[in-house]
Amino acid sequence: MFLDKIVACKRQEVAALKTSLSLRDAEQQISQLAACLGFERALAEGSRRRHMGLIAEVKKASPSKGLIRPDFHPVSLAESYVRAGADCISVLTDVDFFQGSNDYLKAVRQAVQVPLLRKDFTIDELQIYEARLIGADAILLIAAILTTEQMKRFLALSRELGLDALVEVHDQAELDRALELDTKLIGINNRNLHSFATDLKTTEQLILHIPKGITIVSESGISSQSDMAYLESVGAHAVLIGEYFMRQSIVEQAVHDLMGPMSPSEAKL
Template sequence: IADLPPAKDFVGALRAAPPPALIAEVKKASPSKGVIRQDFNPVEIARIYAEGGAACISVLTDEPYFEGHLNYLRAIRDTVAQPLLRKDFIIDEYQLLESRAAGADAILLIAAALPIHQMKRLLEGAASLGMASIVEVHNAEELDEALSVQARIIGINNRNLHQFRTTLRTTLDLMPRIPPGHIVVSESGINFRADVERLAAAGVHAVLVGEALMREADIGAKLAELLGVAKAH
């Protein structure tokens, strides 16, 4: 790790993009949908995202549920310049070192899966390695926990973990509870440009989109639609 170049500025990339910034996700499968994309070339998908204007790229590395792999992150790191988020179930310090060594610039911490003292320790550990952390919340109670440990980036997951249903109301309802100075990322259930615009109007800084991109034959065209730009031919 000592020999690695410094982590890229994940927060800076989100702030520099026209709002809301797009975090595009490389994701083969999910627990609720099974395999989303049969024709799955993670490096090629990341390249399309990078060329299409994604501010950052999220890479699923969880194997049992999402058919991801840490090697996908390594290969994508060698291919694109954008900051990379490692999307996985991060629960211990070893995974922080593993993430940084594989080229991650940011990690996901899921409030529902972590006792508050552990969340704080992992946040601080990630920061000491130069990585940003998105603390993912689903409700007001988890949001209060994230704010209490000084999480800078709040990810609001619009998917109900018990029924797997999504509603953007989750983000819209929690937004007023988040003090200024935080970066808010809305995750899940973002399928169309209208969804992006609705979240932007509510003050969301970034959106994380995976499935809506993964299920399209022409990923670049869908990316352009979500960003509200005409795709060059």
């Protein structure tokens, strides 16, 4: 199984991380860092740069699609996203399955001043410390690979370190567990991580069961204005889009074409 392979690989990565980064050193280094940018706040109503919020993803490859963008320059891509009005940026840091890198996130952090999501598979507390150290403002918590207790612990730790967390679900059982958490940010992944099948109706089906006051992000399979109109009509507040933008030659224009114009006040920023 795909997820089983990833988790097994992450366990090896965590074991190696524990030999190179001690908890004491991590805490000391984090105490010297500036406060995180507000990832959750940037996507909340009244803060988004368009009616629908955008987490734009810097993504070189994926296990299901292989190499997506051969001409891959994470900093210039991130800068294009900022010019196009992205509210937040997601950066893949998984090496073995997505050809990502911590160095990509570090470089993007130095170049832009919008909140950054570390897109990876979090299975251990030390990864959360690592995320804070490399410049992330938020982490991803995937319900499919975590117990409810793990999600509670990881969410509490992320907040203690100043990070936000995007809690990702794909089905009703995962959503029920996510709603046990004190979270204000839920991502609905339209892609089944076991079969890779993608269906935007996943967002419509799950969104009915999410109470008001939670910002809802629809993820995966979004590639047209009609997709955007549909997701807005069913109540999504924001989208996370990577592959579609990565396949376009002019990324900045692709964002404008898909998302529509920013408000006049935001366009001047």
